[in-house]
Amino acid sequence: MTTLTRRSFGALIGASATTLATPGLLRANSTGRLVIIGGGFGGASAARFARINYPDVDVTLVEPYPTFVTCPYGNLILGGKRTLPQITHSYDGLRARGVNVVQDRAADIDPDARTVALESGASLQYDKLIVSPGIGLRWGAIDGYDQAATEVFPHAWMGGDGSQITNLRAQLEALPEGGVVGLAIPENPFRCPPGPYERISMIAHYLKQTNPTAKILAFDSKEGFSKQGLFEDVWAELYGDMIEWIPANQDGRIVAVDVQNKLFISEFGEEHRVDVGNVIPPQTSAAIVRDTGLANDTGWVPVNSRTFEADAARDIHVIGDATIAGPMPKSGYIANSTSKTAVSAALADLTGGSAPSDPVYFNTCYSHGGEDYGISVVAVFRATDDGFEATPDSGGLSPRGPLSELAENRRLEARYADAWYDSITRDMFS
Amino acid sequence: MTRKQLLAVSLLAGIAATGAKADDRTPLLAQSCAGCHGQSGEGMGEIARIAGYDRTAFIAIWEEFRNDERPATIMNRIARGYTDDEVAILADYFSSIE
Numbered sequence A: 001m002t003t004l005t006r007r008s009f010g011a012l013i014g015a016s017a018t019t020l021a022t023p024g025l026l027r028a029n030s031t032g033r034l035v036i037i038g039g040g041f042g043g044a045s046a047a048r049f050a051r052i053n054y055p056d057v058d059v060t061l062v063e064p065y066p067t068f069v070t071c072p073y074g075n076l077i078l079g080g081k082r083t084l085p086q087i088t089h090s091y092d093g094l095r096a097r098g099v100n101v102v103q104d105r106a107a108d109i110d111p112d113a114r115t116v117a118l119e120s121g122a123s124l125q126y127d128k129l130i131v132s133p134g135i136g137l138r139w140g141a142i143d144g145y146d147q148a149a150t151e152v153f154p155h156a157w158m159g160g161d162g163s164q165i166t167n168l169r170a171q172l173e174a175l176p177e178g179g180v181v182g183l184a185i186p187e188n189p190f191r192c193p194p195g196p197y198e199r200i201s202m203i204a205h206y207l208k209q210t211n212p213t214a215k216i217l218a219f220d221s222k223e224g225f226s227k228q229g230l231f232e233d234v235w236a237e238l239y240g241d242m243i244e245w246i247p248a249n250q251d252g253r254i255v256a257v258d259v260q261n262k263l264f265i266s267e268f269g270e271e272h273r274v275d276v277g278n279v280i281p282p283q284t285s286a287a288i289v290r291d292t293g294l295a296n297d298t299g300w301v302p303v304n305s306r307t308f309e310a311d312a313a314r315d316i317h318v319i320g321d322a323t324i325a326g327p328m329p330k331s332g333y334i335a336n337s338t339s340k341t342a343v344s345a346a347l348a349d350l351t352g353g354s355a356p357s358d359p360v361y362f363n364t365c366y367s368h369g370g371e372d373y374g375i376s377v378v379a380v381f382r383a384t385d386d387g388f389e390a391t392p393d394s395g396g397l398s399p400r401g402p403l404s405e406l407a408e409n410r411r412l413e414a415r416y417a418d419a420w421y422d423s424i425t426r427d428m429f430s
Numbered sequence B: 001m002t003r004k005q006l007l008a009v010s011l012l013a014g015i016a017a018t019g020a021k022a023d024d025r026t027p028l029l030a031q032s033c034a035g036c037h038g039q040s041g042e043g044m045g046e047i048a049r050i051a052g053y054d055r056t057a058f059i060a061i062w063e064e065f066r067n068d069e070r071p072a073t074i075m076n077r078i079a080r081g082y083t084d085d086e087v088a089i090l091a092d093y094f095s096s097i098e
C-alpha cells in the first residue's frame, strides 16, 4: 500500500471492480459500475446524484484537476466581487459520499470492451459511462491564437487551474490610465451565451471605480446576443460611453491576433491595438468525445433527448456543453439538470427498469450587471422525439424598464443569483 | 428512527430507497428546484425554504405566480412552465419533507 500513489490506488479500485457484478446480480449486494468522465457541472452533479439515489452502484469520477474552478462567478473576480478561493471547490465532499475520485485524464474509450483508458496507463471498466468533458477551444480558428498566446490574451473560458481568470484580473489591475480593453467574442454555439456580456459589465464595474477613462471595445462575431436589451440598459445606465459593442456587420469579427504588438485584426483587415485583450475563441467539444467518434462532423455530440445516450455508442451517455442540445443553452444549470436524467436513464437500464418518463430540463442563467444589479433568463425544456423544446408561454427574461422603477427587482435578483451559486455548487460537491 | 423520519429520508434519497422506480417522476421533477431552493427545499441565502410547505398553500401560490398575482422576480416565469399534474407532484413532494 505504501508504494501506491493516490492515482494508482484509484485505478486499482476501478480494476478490482472488474471482477464484480454481472447485471443479473445487480441489486443483490451491489453493484454496477458507473464511470464518469469530467468533474465539472455535469460530471460532479451526476456523481453526487448517483451516490444518493443509487447507493448500490460503484461511482468513479475521472478528473485531471485536483479541484474545480467554476466559470460561473469567474466574471465577479474581474469585477472585484469574488476571489479565486471563493469559486474553487474540493472533491472531498464527493469522496465522503463514496465516490472514487481518480485524478487522471481519460485518454480513450473502448465501447465494445467498455473500458476507459487513462493517461496514466490504467484502465477502468464500466457498465455505464457518463461523459461530461465540456468544451475544447478551436485552436487556429483565430490566426495567431495558440496555447502560448493565452498568456498574453487570456480566454478565461475554462476553469482549469484558475490561472486564466487571475491572469485577466491582474492585467486589468495593471491597465494604464485611460487604456483600452478589447474582447473578441465568438459566433454561436458557444459556452454560456450571456457570459461575454456579463464579463463586459463586470470589467466596466471594476474600471469605473479605478480607471474611469478606460475604454472597453467588445468585438463580436455576431449581430445580436443573449439578454441584449437588458445588457444594453445596464451599459447605458451604469457605464455611459465606456463600453462600445462592435457587431459583425460593423467589422466586429476578429480573425487574427498579433500578441507581440497586442493587436486584434478584423475580418476586413482593421488593426486594433489593445492594452488588455480577452480572446474568447470559437469552440468545439472536448477532445475526448471528438477523438473517440462520439461527436459528429459539427464537432458536437448528438444524443437521445430522453436518455442522453450518445447516438454513436451504447451505454455511453454524454451531457453538458459537449452535446447538441439546442435550444437548450450550454450552461452549468442545464449540465446539472440533464445529468440527473442521464444517470436515472443509464442506471434504470442497468437494473432492468425504463428510462424516466417525460423528463423536464431546467435552466436559469443569472448575470451580474453591476453593484446590486442582477438579471436572468429562465426556461423549462422538454424532450421531443428528435430534440428539445422550450415549454410554450413560460420562462423568458427579467423585465425591462427604467432603473428608477426596477432597482429593487435588480437588487433582489443579484442576491438570488448568489443563492443560486451556493445552492448549485452544493448540489455538485457537498 | 420514526416512521416519519424514515419517510423523509427515503424521499430525500429519492428513487433508491424505494427501489429504482424510474417511472416515478417525483425525484427528477423536484431536482429542478434544488439549484436555487437547496438540496431538499431547505432554502438558501435569501431564497425561501419550501420544504414542509403546506400543500394547499403551495398550489394556491403557484397559481398566483402563474397569473402574476404575487410579487416575483422569477417564479412567475418558472411557474408557467409546469402543468397542473406536475404542480401536484411538486406540492406532494415538498409538503412531505420536514
Ligand SMILES: Cc1cc2nc3c(=O)[nH]c(=O)nc-3n(C[C@H](O)[C@H](O)[C@H](O)COP(=O)(O)OP(=O)(O)OC[C@H]3O[C@@H](n4cnc5c(N)ncnc54)[C@H](O)[C@@H]3O)c2cc1C
Pocket: A037, A038, A039, A040, A041, A042, A043, A062, A063, A064, A065, A068, A070, A071, A072, A073, A074, A075, A104, A105, A106, A107, A132, A133, A134, A135, A156, A157, A158, A159, A191, A192, A195, A196, A199, A286, A287, A288, A319, A320, A321, A322, A330, A331, A332, A333, A334, A335, A364, A365, A366, A367
Ligand atoms: C464566464 C462564464 C460564466 C458562466 N456563467 C454561468 C452561469 O452563471 N450559469 C450557468 O448555468 N452557466 C454558466 N456558465 C457555463 C458553464 O460554465 C458551463 O455550461 C458548464 O461548465 C458546462 O458543464 P460541463 O460539465 O459540460 O463542463 P465543465 O463544467 O467544464 O466540466 C468539464 C470537466 O471535464 C474535465 N475533462 C475534460 N476532458 C477530460 C478528460 N479527457 N478526462 C477527464 N476529465 C476531463 C475538465 O477538466 C472539467 O473539469 C458560464 C461560463 C463562463 C465561461
